[in-house]
Amino acid sequence: MTRRLTSALVLASCLLAPAIPAADLATSLLPPPVTPLGELQQYVRVAAPKVALLHVRVIDGTGAAAKDDQTVIIENGKIAAIQPASQAIANGTTVLDLRGHSVMPGIVGMHDHMYYIARPNLDEHGHFETPLVVPQMTFSSPRLYLAAGVTTIRTAGSVEPSADLNAKATIDSGKMIGPHMDVTGPYLEGASSPFIQMHRLKGAEDARQMVEFWADRGVTSFKAYMNITRDELKAAIDAAHARGLKITGHLCAVTYDEAADLGIDNLEHGFYVNTANDPGKQPDVCPNSVGTPTLRGMDPDGPAAAALIKKLVERNVAITSTLPVFEQGVPGHAPLQPRFLDTLTIEARDAYMLARNRTVALKSDVAPILLKNDMKLERNFVAAGGLLIAGPDPTGNGGVMPGFGDQRGIELLVEAGFSPVEAIKIATYNGALYLGVADRIGSVAVGKNADLVVVKGDPSRTIADIENVEIVFKDGVGFDSARLLASVKGRYGQY
Ligand SMILES: [Zn+2]
Numbered sequence: 001m002t003r004r005l006t007s008a009l010v011l012a013s014c015l016l017a018p019a020i021p022a023a024d025l026a027t028s029l030l031p032p033p034v035t036p037l038g039e040l041q042q043y044v045r046v047a048a049p050k051v052a053l054l055h056v057r058v059i060d061g062t063g064a065a066a067k068d069d070q071t072v073i074i075e076n077g078k079i080a081a082i083q084p085a086s087q088a089i090a091n092g093t094t095v096l097d098l099r100g101h102s103v104m105p106g107i108v109g110m111h112d113h114m115y116y117i118a119r120p121n122l123d124e125h126g127h128f129e130t131p132l133v134v135p136q137m138t139f140s141s142p143r144l145y146l147a148a149g150v151t152t153i154r155t156a157g158s159v160e161p162s163a164d165l166n167a168k169a170t171i172d173s174g175k176m177i178g179p180h181m182d183v184t185g186p187y188l189e190g191a192s193s194p195f196i197q198m199h200r201l202k203g204a205e206d207a208r209q210m211v212e213f214w215a216d217r218g219v220t221s222f223k224a225y226m227n228i229t230r231d232e233l234k235a236a237i238d239a240a241h242a243r244g245l246k247i248t249g250h251l252c253a254v255t256y257d258e259a260a261d262l263g264i265d266n267l268e269h270g271f272y273v274n275t276a277n278d279p280g281k282q283p284d285v286c287p288n289s290v291g292t293p294t295l296r297g298m299d300p301d302g303p304a305a306a307a308l309i310k311k312l313v314e315r316n317v318a319i320t321s322t323l324p325v326f327e328q329g330v331p332g333h334a335p336l337q338p339r340f341l342d343t344l345t346i347e348a349r350d351a352y353m354l355a356r357n358r359t360v361a362l363k364s365d366v367a368p369i370l371l372k373n374d375m376k377l378e379r380n381f382v383a384a385g386g387l388l389i390a391g392p393d394p395t396g397n398g399g400v401m402p403g404f405g406d407q408r409g410i411e412l413l414v415e416a417g418f419s420p421v422e423a424i425k426i427a428t429y430n431g432a433l434y435l436g437v438a439d440r441i442g443s444v445a446v447g448k449n450a451d452l453v454v455v456k457g458d459p460s461r462t463i464a465d466i467e468n469v470e471i472v473f474k475d476g477v478g479f480d481s482a483r484l485l486a487s488v489k490g491r492y493g494q495y
Contacts, residue, residue, distance in 0.1 A: 033475035034174035046478030061105035061443035066460035077476035106151025106451035108431025111391025131196035142178025147484035148403025149453035190227025204235035211239035224249035252286035300376035323412035329367035348493025355397035375416035
């Protein structure tokens with residue numbers, strides 16, 4: 001009797017919440033190719049049914065050594081062949097002689113928001129008024145991502161979910177330019193939040209309803225946030241999984257251990273926001289220290305770290321490396337680049353420079369220790385078989401930008417001790433693997449979608465060459481990086 005009743009309830013809940021078959025999810029993320037329409041064609045540099053990238057170095061995204069002097073042939077949006085440059089090319093192929101260039105997979109950015117962070121009335125002492133707001137950057141963000149070689153993003157928490165869903169649909173129809181999008185639902189945040197744009201959950205049932213509501217409207221992933229409780233997180237995880245969707249978390253009230261036990265798929269921000277050993281940590285409460293003491297006190301090679309890493313690997317919990325947002329806290333660590341300052345509005349640039357200069361003046365001795373510990377923990381996690389993915393988190397002090405930040409993240413993974421080809425794999429193939437689309441994107445391989453980045457130089461030796469993006473192919477359409485960047489000059493921070 002009891003058993004029959006239970007199975008009837010399980011069946012009923014399955015009927016209410018049909019799982020999305022994996023193939024449908026892949027189609028939603030990677031819909032059929034489109035050519036940009038009308039005036040957007042000015043941003044297209046290469047659009048031909050058959051294109052050969054001649055004399056390129058191929059960095060395939062799997063971590064394998066780069067191969068010199070190859071030809072990559074693109075046909076109808078797919079990679080049709082990869083062959084030695086000496087081999088013949090069929091008549092009717094548009095040939096680009098790219099001597100001195102490398103081809104790598106499009107970046108799969110896994111913490112790639114569509115919004116900026118603003119601090120109202122920021123003064124010279126670094127004080128600002130509340131509420132903190134995060135203005136949506138639906139015009140500039142997608143262009144910046146694509147211009148920098150990011151061909152797929154997960155938005156990793158949305159403040160305007162309808163705008164993000166509409167942006168995805170508009171991009172997929174060719175009426176806007178941007179990457180493929182895994183639209184993450186609005187933040188699943190607990191009762192107390194400094195962010196006025198986030199809904200504040202009123203319990204487990206509220207969490208379940210929110211997941212159902214946004215999954216029904218096309219959201220393809222979820223993100224739990226700092227003040228969510230274990231009960232709410234559990235309800236959200238179960239509801240997402242019942243739909244075949246994954247859920248990540250930037251946690252605080254819930255520890256990494258607890259979240260792994262509850263069945264979370266992914267944890268954001270490396271090992272920065274685990275609060276397990278923060279002094280006075282109470283269950284389901286986010287301490288003001290937000291994980292700093294735990295990371296500072298954790299010996300990356302010690303037994304506590306090993307036990308945590310073992311558990312995360314066993315439970316298949318991926319970790320997202322977001323080093324660019326944390327290097328901002330280390331005085332003078334983040335490079336200051338003209339391309340970066342040129343893209344910000346004057347107001348955003350002033351606010352960033354003020355925050356940056358204050359960081360230098362404060363001379364934090366903790367931030368460098370945290371960065372060092374986190375980098376080593378990320379390496380140990382990978383060495384133990386964990387899936388490390390990457391995204392810049394374009395928020396913080398305003399010094400992390402869409403696209404440029406994704407490139408910087410790869411450079412910082414190299415600083416952390418990964419080889420350049422390993423770092424590129426983390427930012428490309430690993431993201432595709434997590435999203436369940438590694439059979440279509442994430443590496444340079446015959447039969448995969450032609451999501452490719454052409455860069456001048458050799459990032460397999462000099463990782464900074466990853467910044468020299470010239471053409472970005474998305475489904476075989478080659479976009480002009482410089483023209484896209486020019487179109488958002490002085491705009492980021494405004495719209
Ligand atoms: Zn974030």
